[in-house]
Amino acid sequence: MEQSSYTQLILSTCLRAGKIMMESGSEVYRVEDTMKRIARNAGLQDIQTYVTATGLFVGSPSEEKSQLIEITRQSINLEKVAAVNRGSRLFASGEISLRDLYYALDFVDDNTADFPYWWNVIAAGIVSCTLMIILQGDWRDFIPTFIIGALGFTVHNFFGKKLHMYFFNDFFAALIIGALANIFVLLGWALNVNSIIIGSIMPLVPGLAITNSFRDIMAGHLISGIARATEALFVAGAIGGGIIVAFHFF
Secondary structure, three states, X not given: OHHHHHHHHHHHHHHHHHHHHHHOXXXXXXXXXXXXXXXXXXXXXXXXXXXXXXXXEEEEOOOOEEEEEEOOOOOOOHHHHHHHHHHHHHHHOOOOOHHHHHHHHHHHHHHOOOOOHHHHHHHXXXXXXXXXXXXXXXXXXXXXXXXHHXXXXXXXXXXXXXXXXXXXXXXXXXXXXXXXXXXXXXXXXXXXXXXXXXXXXXXXXXXXXXXXXXXXXXXXXHHHHHHHHHXXXXXXXXXXXXXXXXXXXX
Protein backbone atom coordinates (compact mmCIF):
# COMPACT_ATOMS: atom_id res chain seq x y z
CA MET A 1 0.00 0.00 0.00
CA GLU A 2 2.80 2.39 0.89
CA GLN A 3 4.63 1.57 -2.36
CA SER A 4 1.45 2.25 -4.33
CA SER A 5 1.01 5.64 -2.66
CA TYR A 6 4.64 6.54 -3.28
CA THR A 7 4.30 5.61 -6.96
CA GLN A 8 1.21 7.78 -7.24
CA LEU A 9 3.13 10.65 -5.65
CA ILE A 10 5.91 10.24 -8.21
CA LEU A 11 3.45 10.33 -11.10
CA SER A 12 1.57 13.30 -9.62
CA THR A 13 4.80 15.22 -9.16
CA CYS A 14 5.88 14.49 -12.73
CA LEU A 15 2.53 15.65 -14.08
CA ARG A 16 2.59 18.77 -11.93
CA ALA A 17 6.03 19.72 -13.22
CA GLY A 18 5.10 18.97 -16.83
CA LYS A 19 1.85 20.93 -16.65
CA ILE A 20 3.57 24.03 -15.30
CA MET A 21 6.24 23.88 -17.98
CA MET A 22 3.84 23.29 -20.88
CA GLU A 23 1.53 26.08 -19.79
CA SER A 24 4.50 28.44 -19.44
CA GLY A 25 5.87 28.03 -22.96
CA SER A 26 8.38 25.17 -22.66
CA GLU A 27 9.24 22.75 -25.44
CA VAL A 28 7.86 19.21 -25.40
CA TYR A 29 11.25 17.50 -25.31
CA ARG A 30 12.27 19.57 -22.27
CA VAL A 31 9.03 18.68 -20.48
CA GLU A 32 9.50 14.97 -21.14
CA ASP A 33 13.12 15.10 -20.03
CA THR A 34 12.24 16.83 -16.75
CA MET A 35 9.43 14.39 -15.98
CA LYS A 36 11.63 11.37 -16.64
CA ARG A 37 14.47 12.74 -14.54
CA ILE A 38 12.17 13.33 -11.59
CA ALA A 39 10.74 9.81 -11.83
CA ARG A 40 14.09 8.07 -12.22
CA ASN A 41 15.67 10.02 -9.38
CA ALA A 42 12.69 8.94 -7.28
CA GLY A 43 13.41 5.28 -8.10
CA LEU A 44 10.88 4.69 -10.88
CA GLN A 45 13.04 3.52 -13.76
CA ASP A 46 10.42 2.35 -16.28
CA ILE A 47 8.60 5.69 -16.50
CA GLN A 48 6.62 6.25 -19.70
CA THR A 49 5.54 9.74 -20.76
CA TYR A 50 3.49 11.16 -23.61
CA VAL A 51 3.28 14.93 -23.99
CA THR A 52 0.97 16.88 -26.32
CA ALA A 53 -0.07 20.51 -26.51
CA THR A 54 -3.38 19.71 -24.78
CA GLY A 55 -2.55 16.93 -22.31
CA LEU A 56 0.11 14.96 -20.46
CA PHE A 57 0.19 11.22 -19.85
CA VAL A 58 2.58 9.43 -17.51
CA GLY A 59 2.66 5.82 -16.35
CA SER A 60 4.69 2.93 -15.01
CA PRO A 61 4.10 -0.52 -16.57
CA SER A 62 5.78 -2.36 -13.69
CA GLU A 63 3.57 -0.63 -11.11
CA GLU A 64 0.47 -0.74 -13.34
CA LYS A 65 -0.17 2.92 -12.58
CA SER A 66 -0.88 5.80 -14.92
CA GLN A 67 -2.17 9.36 -14.71
CA LEU A 68 -3.10 12.10 -17.12
CA ILE A 69 -3.73 15.81 -16.84
CA GLU A 70 -5.22 18.42 -19.16
CA ILE A 71 -3.28 21.44 -20.39
CA THR A 72 -5.55 24.48 -20.25
CA ARG A 73 -4.15 27.99 -20.33
CA GLN A 74 -1.15 28.87 -22.46
CA SER A 75 1.21 31.70 -21.58
CA ILE A 76 4.86 32.66 -21.65
CA ASN A 77 6.48 32.67 -18.22
CA LEU A 78 10.01 31.38 -18.40
CA GLU A 79 10.48 32.15 -14.69
CA LYS A 80 8.22 29.18 -13.96
CA VAL A 81 10.15 26.94 -16.33
CA ALA A 82 13.41 27.90 -14.65
CA ALA A 83 11.90 27.37 -11.18
CA VAL A 84 10.71 23.85 -12.09
CA ASN A 85 14.15 22.98 -13.48
CA ARG A 86 15.77 24.33 -10.34
CA GLY A 87 13.47 22.25 -8.12
CA SER A 88 14.11 19.09 -10.10
CA ARG A 89 17.88 19.61 -9.76
CA LEU A 90 17.57 20.09 -5.99
CA PHE A 91 15.61 16.84 -5.82
CA ALA A 92 18.19 15.03 -7.96
CA SER A 93 20.99 16.19 -5.66
CA GLY A 94 19.08 14.99 -2.59
CA GLU A 95 18.64 18.44 -1.07
CA ILE A 96 14.84 18.09 -0.94
CA SER A 97 12.48 15.12 -0.76
CA LEU A 98 9.90 14.13 -3.36
CA ARG A 99 7.06 15.46 -1.21
CA ASP A 100 8.93 18.74 -0.73
CA LEU A 101 9.32 18.97 -4.50
CA TYR A 102 5.59 18.41 -5.00
CA TYR A 103 4.66 21.22 -2.62
CA ALA A 104 7.38 23.42 -4.09
CA LEU A 105 5.81 22.98 -7.53
CA ASP A 106 2.46 24.11 -6.14
CA PHE A 107 4.16 27.18 -4.74
CA VAL A 108 5.87 27.87 -8.06
CA ASP A 109 2.60 27.65 -9.98
CA ASP A 110 0.68 29.91 -7.60
CA ASN A 111 3.30 32.44 -6.55
CA THR A 112 5.85 32.91 -9.32
CA ALA A 113 5.65 36.59 -10.13
CA ASP A 114 4.98 37.78 -13.63
CA PHE A 115 5.74 41.24 -14.92
CA PRO A 116 3.05 43.87 -14.19
CA TYR A 117 0.61 44.41 -17.02
CA TRP A 118 1.72 47.99 -17.65
CA TRP A 119 5.32 46.77 -18.02
CA ASN A 120 4.14 44.41 -20.74
CA VAL A 121 2.33 47.24 -22.51
CA ILE A 122 5.42 49.49 -22.42
CA ALA A 123 7.61 46.60 -23.57
CA ALA A 124 5.25 45.97 -26.52
CA GLY A 125 5.58 49.63 -27.51
CA ILE A 126 9.38 49.53 -27.24
CA VAL A 127 9.59 46.34 -29.29
CA SER A 128 7.36 47.86 -31.95
CA CYS A 129 9.24 51.13 -32.44
CA THR A 130 12.74 49.68 -32.19
CA LEU A 131 12.03 46.91 -34.71
CA MET A 132 10.45 49.51 -37.00
CA ILE A 133 13.76 51.39 -36.98
CA ILE A 134 15.77 48.18 -37.47
CA LEU A 135 13.62 47.40 -40.52
CA GLN A 136 14.66 50.70 -42.14
CA GLY A 137 11.79 52.81 -40.83
CA ASP A 138 11.88 56.58 -40.37
CA TRP A 139 12.76 58.07 -36.98
CA ARG A 140 9.77 60.41 -37.30
CA ASP A 141 7.53 57.34 -37.00
CA PHE A 142 9.20 56.24 -33.76
CA ILE A 143 6.67 57.71 -31.30
CA PRO A 144 3.55 56.85 -33.39
CA THR A 145 4.76 53.25 -33.69
CA PHE A 146 5.33 53.06 -29.94
CA ILE A 147 1.78 54.28 -29.27
CA ILE A 148 0.13 52.04 -31.86
CA GLY A 149 2.14 48.97 -30.81
CA ALA A 150 1.22 49.47 -27.16
CA LEU A 151 -2.46 49.99 -28.01
CA GLY A 152 -2.48 46.93 -30.27
CA PHE A 153 -1.05 44.78 -27.49
CA THR A 154 -3.66 46.17 -25.07
CA VAL A 155 -6.50 45.32 -27.46
CA HIS A 156 -5.01 41.84 -27.98
CA ASN A 157 -5.07 41.13 -24.24
CA PHE A 158 -8.49 42.73 -23.69
CA PHE A 159 -10.26 40.67 -26.34
CA GLY A 160 -8.31 37.58 -25.33
CA LYS A 161 -9.79 37.81 -21.83
CA LYS A 162 -13.28 38.84 -22.94
CA LEU A 163 -13.88 36.53 -25.89
CA HIS A 164 -12.04 33.42 -24.67
CA MET A 165 -11.64 32.46 -28.31
CA TYR A 166 -8.33 31.82 -30.01
CA PHE A 167 -7.26 33.99 -32.96
CA PHE A 168 -10.08 36.56 -32.70
CA ASN A 169 -8.00 38.71 -30.36
CA ASP A 170 -5.14 38.62 -32.89
CA PHE A 171 -7.56 39.68 -35.63
CA PHE A 172 -9.01 42.61 -33.67
CA ALA A 173 -5.58 43.77 -32.51
CA ALA A 174 -4.26 43.76 -36.10
CA LEU A 175 -7.41 45.57 -37.25
CA ILE A 176 -6.85 48.34 -34.70
CA ILE A 177 -3.16 48.57 -35.60
CA GLY A 178 -3.92 48.87 -39.31
CA ALA A 179 -6.66 51.44 -38.73
CA LEU A 180 -4.58 53.60 -36.38
CA ALA A 181 -1.56 53.49 -38.68
CA ASN A 182 -3.65 54.77 -41.58
CA ILE A 183 -5.31 57.43 -39.43
CA PHE A 184 -1.96 58.69 -38.12
CA VAL A 185 -0.60 59.00 -41.67
CA LEU A 186 -3.75 60.71 -42.97
CA LEU A 187 -3.59 63.25 -40.14
CA GLY A 188 0.06 63.94 -40.85
CA TRP A 189 1.27 62.55 -37.52
CA ALA A 190 3.34 59.83 -39.21
CA LEU A 191 4.96 59.17 -42.59
CA ASN A 192 5.09 55.50 -43.63
CA VAL A 193 2.05 53.36 -42.89
CA ASN A 194 3.83 50.14 -43.90
CA SER A 195 6.75 50.63 -41.52
CA ILE A 196 4.39 51.46 -38.65
CA ILE A 197 2.27 48.36 -39.23
CA ILE A 198 5.26 46.07 -39.58
CA GLY A 199 6.73 47.32 -36.31
CA SER A 200 3.45 47.38 -34.40
CA ILE A 201 2.43 43.80 -35.19
CA MET A 202 5.74 42.37 -33.96
CA PRO A 203 4.50 41.84 -30.35
CA LEU A 204 1.65 39.76 -31.80
CA VAL A 205 3.82 37.50 -33.95
CA PRO A 206 3.90 33.94 -32.51
CA GLY A 207 7.68 33.67 -32.45
CA LEU A 208 7.85 31.30 -29.49
CA ALA A 209 5.27 28.93 -31.00
CA ILE A 210 7.18 28.83 -34.29
CA THR A 211 10.52 28.21 -32.56
CA ASN A 212 9.11 25.51 -30.28
CA SER A 213 7.34 23.79 -33.16
CA PHE A 214 10.58 23.43 -35.12
CA ARG A 215 12.49 22.25 -32.05
CA ASP A 216 9.79 19.68 -31.26
CA ILE A 217 9.70 18.41 -34.84
CA MET A 218 13.49 18.07 -34.93
CA ALA A 219 13.36 16.22 -31.59
CA GLY A 220 10.88 13.73 -33.06
CA HIS A 221 7.69 15.07 -31.40
CA LEU A 222 5.82 15.40 -34.66
CA ILE A 223 2.28 15.72 -33.31
CA SER A 224 3.05 18.53 -30.87
CA GLY A 225 5.36 20.24 -33.36
CA ILE A 226 2.78 20.21 -36.15
CA ALA A 227 0.04 21.34 -33.72
CA ARG A 228 2.10 24.33 -32.63
CA ALA A 229 3.08 25.15 -36.21
CA THR A 230 -0.60 25.04 -37.21
CA GLU A 231 -1.48 27.36 -34.32
CA ALA A 232 1.23 29.79 -35.42
CA LEU A 233 -0.11 29.74 -38.99
CA PHE A 234 -3.63 30.53 -37.79
CA VAL A 235 -2.33 33.41 -35.67
CA ALA A 236 -0.40 34.76 -38.64
CA GLY A 237 -3.51 34.42 -40.80
CA ALA A 238 -5.62 36.27 -38.22
CA ILE A 239 -3.09 39.10 -38.05
CA GLY A 240 -2.94 39.33 -41.83
CA GLY A 241 -6.74 39.28 -42.04
CA GLY A 242 -7.04 42.16 -39.59
CA ILE A 243 -4.57 44.26 -41.58
CA ILE A 244 -6.37 43.50 -44.86
CA VAL A 245 -9.72 44.55 -43.41
CA ALA A 246 -8.18 47.77 -42.05
CA PHE A 247 -6.76 48.64 -45.50
CA HIS A 248 -10.14 47.91 -47.07
CA PHE A 249 -11.65 50.85 -45.16
CA PHE A 250 -8.81 53.22 -46.00
